[in-house]
Amino acid sequence: MGRWSTAARTPLGLTAAVLAGSVLGLAVLAPVVWGTSADAVDTGSILSPPSGEHWAGTDNLGRDILARTLVATRLSVLLALAATAIAVLAGLVLGTAPFLLGRRLGRVVTAAVNIAVAFPGLLLALFFATIFGVGATGAVFAIGLAGAPAFARLTQTLVAGVAARDYVAAARVAGVGRLRVLLRHVLPNISEPLVVNATVGTGAALLSFAGLSFLGLGVQQPGYDWGRLLYDGIGAIYVNPAAALTPGAAVLVAGLAFNLVGETVAKALGVGGVARRPGRAPRAVPGLAPVAADEAPRAVGDDLVLDVRDLEVTVPGARGPVRPVRGVTFSVRRGEALGVVGESGSGKSLTALAVSRLAGDLARVEAGRLTLLGTDLTEADGRAHRRLLGTSLAMVFQDPTTSFNPTRRVGAQLAEGARHHQGLGRAEALARAVDRLGAVRIPEPERRARQYPHEFSGGMRQRAMIGMGLMGSPSLVVADEPTTALDVTVQQQVLDLLADVRAADDVALVLISHDVAVVRSVCDRVVVMYAGRIVEDLPAASLDDDARHPYTRALVAAVPDMDTDLEAALPVIPGTPADPGALPPGCAYAPRCPLASARCVEEDPSLVSDDTGHRVACWHADGPAEAATTAAPGEVGVP
Amino acid sequence: MNGLVFEDVRVGFGATTAVDGVSLAVPPGAVVGLVGGSGSGKSTLARAAVGLTPFTGRITLDGEPVPTRGTYRPVQMVFQDPYSSLDPRMSIGDSVSEPMPRSMPRTGRHAEVARLLELVHLDPARAAARPADLSGGQRQRVALARALAARPRVVIADEITSALDVSIQGAVLNLVRELQAELGLSMLFISHNLALVRYVASHVAVMHAGRLVEEGPTHRVLADPEHDYTRQLLAAVPRGDRPSRSHR
Numbered sequence: 053m054g055r056w057s058t059a060a061r062t063p064l065g066l067t068a069a070v071l072a073g074s075v076l077g078l079a080v081l082a083p084v085v086w087g088t089s090a091d092a093v094d095t096g097s098i099l100s101p102p103s104g105e106h107w108a109g110t111d112n113l114g115r116d117i118l119a120r121t122l123v124a125t126r127l128s129v130l131l132a133l134a135a136t137a138i139a140v141l142a143g144l145v146l147g148t149a150p151f152l153l154g155r156r157l158g159r160v161v162t163a164a165v166n167i168a169v170a171f172p173g174l175l176l177a178l179f180f181a182t183i184f185g186v187g188a189t190g191a192v193f194a195i196g197l198a199g200a201p202a203f204a205r206l207t208q209t210l211v212a213g214v215a216a217r218d219y220v221a222a223a224r225v226a227g228v229g230r231l232r233v234l235l236r237h238v239l240p241n242i243s244e245p246l247v248v249n250a251t252v253g254t255g256a257a258l259l260s261f262a263g264l265s266f267l268g269l270g271v272q273q274p275g276y277d278w279g280r281l282l283y284d285g286i287g288a289i290y291v292n293p294a295a296a297l298t299p300g301a302a303v304l305v306a307g308l309a310f311n312l313v314g315e316t317v318a319k320a321l322g323v324g325g326v327a328r329r330p331g332r333a334p335r336a337v338p339g340l341a342p343v344a345a346d347e348a349p350r351a352v353g354d355d356l357v358l359d360v361r362d363l364e365v366t367v368p369g370a371r372g373p374v375r376p377v378r379g380v381t382f383s384v385r386r387g388e389a390l391g392v393v394g395e396s397g398s399g400k401s402l403t404a405l406a407v408s409r410l411a412g413d414l415a416r417v418e419a420g421r422l423t424l425l426g427t428d429l430t431e432a433d434g435r436a437h438r439r440l441l442g443t444s445l446a447m448v449f450q451d452p453t454t455s456f457n458p459t460r461r462v463g464a465q466l467a468e469g470a471r472h473h474q475g476l477g478r479a480e481a482l483a484r485a486v487d488r489l490g491a492v493r494i495p496e497p498e499r500r501a502r503q504y505p506h507e508f509s510g511g512m513r514q515r516a517m518i519g520m521g522l523m524g525s526p527s528l529v530v531a532d533e534p535t536t537a538l539d540v541t542v543q544q545q546v547l548d549l550l551a552d553v554r555a556a557d558d559v560a561l562v563l564i565s566h567d568v569a570v571v572r573s574v575c576d577r578v579v580v581m582y583a584g585r586i587v588e589d590l591p592a593a594s595l596d597d598d599a600r601h602p603y604t605r606a607l608v609a610a611v612p613d614m615d616t617d618l619e620a621a622l623p624v625i626p627g628t629p630a631d632p633g634a635l636p637p638g639c640a641y642a643p644r645c646p647l648a649s650a651r652c653v654e655e656d657p658s659l660v661s662d663d664t665g666h667r668v669a670c671w672h673a674d675g676p677a678e679a680a681t682t683a684a685p686g687e688v689g690v691p
Numbered sequence: 692m693n694g695l696v697f698e699d700v701r702v703g704f705g706a707t708t709a710v711d712g713v714s715l716a717v718p719p720g721a722v723v724g725l726v727g728g729s730g731s732g733k734s735t736l737a738r739a740a741v742g743l744t745p746f747t748g749r750i751t752l753d754g755e756p757v758p759t760r761g762t763y764r765p766v767q768m769v770f771q772d773p774y775s776s777l778d779p780r781m782s783i784g785d786s787v788s789e790p791m792p793r794s795m796p797r798t799g800r801h802a803e804v805a806r807l808l809e810l811v812h813l814d815p816a817r818a819a820a821r822p823a824d825l826s827g828g829q830r831q832r833v834a835l836a837r838a839l840a841a842r843p844r845v846v847i848a849d850e851i852t853s854a855l856d857v858s859i860q861g862a863v864l865n866l867v868r869e870l871q872a873e874l875g876l877s878m879l880f881i882s883h884n885l886a887l888v889r890y891v892a893s894h895v896a897v898m899h900a901g902r903l904v905e906e907g908p909t910h911r912v913l914a915d916p917e918h919d920y921t922r923q924l925l926a927a928v929p930r931g932d933r934p935s936r937s938h939r
């Protein structure tokens with residue numbers, strides 16, 4: 053598997069592989085090679101210090117300590133593995149029991165595990181050692197069972213996470229028994245973190261063993277593991293330090309080996325493809341038609357709030373850099389409402405994030421021009437930039453439940469930005485927050501400001517989010533799917549609020565949505581995006597009758613409304629959205645377009661403006677409207 | 692009484708009552724739309740019908756209580772989010788064959804998987820694909836095929852298009868209507884969007900705060916709503932002819 057060899061080639065993976073390989077190699081070979089010399093009693097050199105003959109000296113019977121340490125590898129590793137196996141097995145049984153037993157019995161098991169986890173591990177080990185008796189067997193069970201509660205707890209948490217997924221519910225609805233669901237759906241999906249924890253747990257078990265044997269509770273004479281050697285060597289530490297240090301070093305190296313293997317496994321199983329910053333992307337991208345500067349939007353003048361030209365965003369992908377936004381040019385004037393529509397993956401949200409400088413560290417944003425109120429945002433951002441963005445631009449996100457910090461009062465969260473960016477005092481900022489909550493029509497703003505986000509309904513939270521954007525005096529509000537997560541009856545209220553904010557203060561609004569109907573009800577102008585480019589820019593009023601790009605027409609037709617013909621099938625857009633990582637050389641929409649001709653497949657049309665400012669990128673922009681949408685039964689054509 | 696019948700069904704979670712005495716019937720061969728806002732209890736009602744949530748009251752299929760144990764499950768459900776309703780480690784063919792009787796021979800299973808995939812307009816050759824290789828719309832079709840594999844008498848579709856792009860939702864809705872017409876499937880179609888319900892359902896029931904506030908033939912309820920909440924829902928459907936709000 054590719055990711056394994058990739059992980060093994062990192063410095064961490066290489067070290068882990070070498071260390072683990074030597075430890076396991078020694079465990080197998082050492083007793084064969086040095087077995088006799090380790091047990092050879094030499095009464096002539098008892099407790100001798102390190103010498104050429106005995107590198108780490110000898111013990112009280114004159115046996116070579118280095119040979120004994122090497123030979124002890126097998127027993128030490130075996131004991132650690134056995135203890136881990138017991139911990140994993142017992143942990144799995146206890147951890148999956150609540151899922152198998154159902155609610156009531158499950159609660160009893162969970163409570164028992166929780167109590168066991170609270171016990172210190174060493175105490176448990178001592179407790180088991182007294183039950184099973186002093187010796188290797190007792191110690192294996194002691195350490196194994198002492199590790200079980202923690203593993204059970206982890207398993208329980210992971211199982212609970214997967215059990216809440218819909219595919220588990222679907223399997224149960226399909227009549228699949230609990231045990232079968234566990235084996236088929238739950239365990240395979242939690243195996244990765246379990247494997248990682250088991251590996252790291254082996255390292256911990258090894259250390260615990262050394263500890264128990266050192267305390268005299270582990271391996272007994274004449275057997276010996278590293279802990280036992282440590283125990284024997286510590287008595288002679290002033291005579292021969294190497295007698296204790298050698299087995300100590302062995303414990304250290306082996307423990308490190310198991311832990312590093314765990315880390316490597318975690319890295320290999322984790323998010324695939326280690327994300328790297330994209331390097332300089334190749335300038336000449338096939339199919340990327342340069343957007344000529346002169347076909348920039350018509351509105352030129354000082355009422356421009358946002359002016360974006362040739363915006364490109366490059367993000368790291370699994371197979372090299374991907375460019376989800378490819379040369380986007382648009383502008384928004386004071387008081388104007390611009391809608392941005394497109395399917396998921398069209399680059400519409402990333403465009404908004406890039407404009408707000410929120411695209412993240414991994415994305416590289418380039419633009420011929422990117423100005424907010426005349427200030428160039430492409431220059432290295434400093435304090436002045438943050439201040440401008442903090443006070444002049446308000447961002448409203450899709451999910452109001454994650455936009456607020458759940459542990460802080462709403463009023464304080466609103467006030468925070470104002471104190472930071474506008475230098476208001478605590479009381480002033482709070483008063484402004486209350487005022488703004490009132491402005492977004494939240495009843496009893498003073499009481500509400502003292503409440504926590506969870507005390508707000510979804511619609512209320514989204515309004516508070518808009519209120520937060522209004523703490524400064526924004527010239528631009530960017531709203532990314534602001535109503536998608538809201539209840540139907542609340543959606544229109546939030547859209548109305550955005551429209552009012554815009555009308556009251558002459559604020560420019562950029563509203564992003566996958567639903568043409570939402571955008572149409574609020575915006576003056578609509579920009580349609582496909583595969584990272586603008587394919588059409590037209591007045592919202594023209595959407596129904598004067599859309600010229602087949603994709604725009606198809607999007608408009610795809611939404612059923614209260615007047616949709618019940619006899620006919622709904623018009624659909626065949627095929628799937630273009631993959632930004634594998635774009636065709638010609639028009640990206642051509643594979644799905646009913647009007648596509650040979651030219652569309654070969655040559656990407658550029659965005660051309662007519663004299664009214666209506667921009668469209670299509671070779672067939674003047675073609676017949678009827679043919680643009682189809683009523684095919686599905687994505688894969690079945691006659 | 693025939694079909695899927697809910698009688699005075701109540702579901703409570705601790706102190707809150709999610710479903711409060713709902714009685715509703717899905718007659719054989721009919722598509723009944725169930726609409727309401729988030730938190731109205733419509734999904735909870737659906738989960739009760741397939742045995743995922745304990746309830747009080749009666750839920751019967753053709754007069755018998757709906758079996759929620761054992762391998763035969765005549766009521767199937769398609770979930771809202773096709774990104775979480777398919778096991779990411781299982782091929783779509785395995786997912787679809789899961790509800791089939793375990794006594795079914797291997798070749799029979801393969802043939803049945805192919806038939807079902809074709810029924811939902813997916814290429815049977817892709818049975819070995821993983822959900823990650825599929826788009827959202829294609830995944831939702833796999834979920835439909837899996838529900839049909841159990842040979843259900845009633846399918847409950849819980850917001851099956853709300854996680855999809857509008858451009859894809861049409862294809863799924865067309866498929867629902869097609870399957871209903873071809874197989875005579877009974878269906879409880881849950882949605883918050885009245886325009887979708889209008890398109891697929893002949894009857895509609897409106898839920899609000901755990902109660903059923905209105906029900907009747909779709910054309911009657913939409914043309915002449917009796918309950919205030921139904922009117923609110925109707926007002927919330929974006930309309931193409933809505934005047935631009937910027938000129939107020």
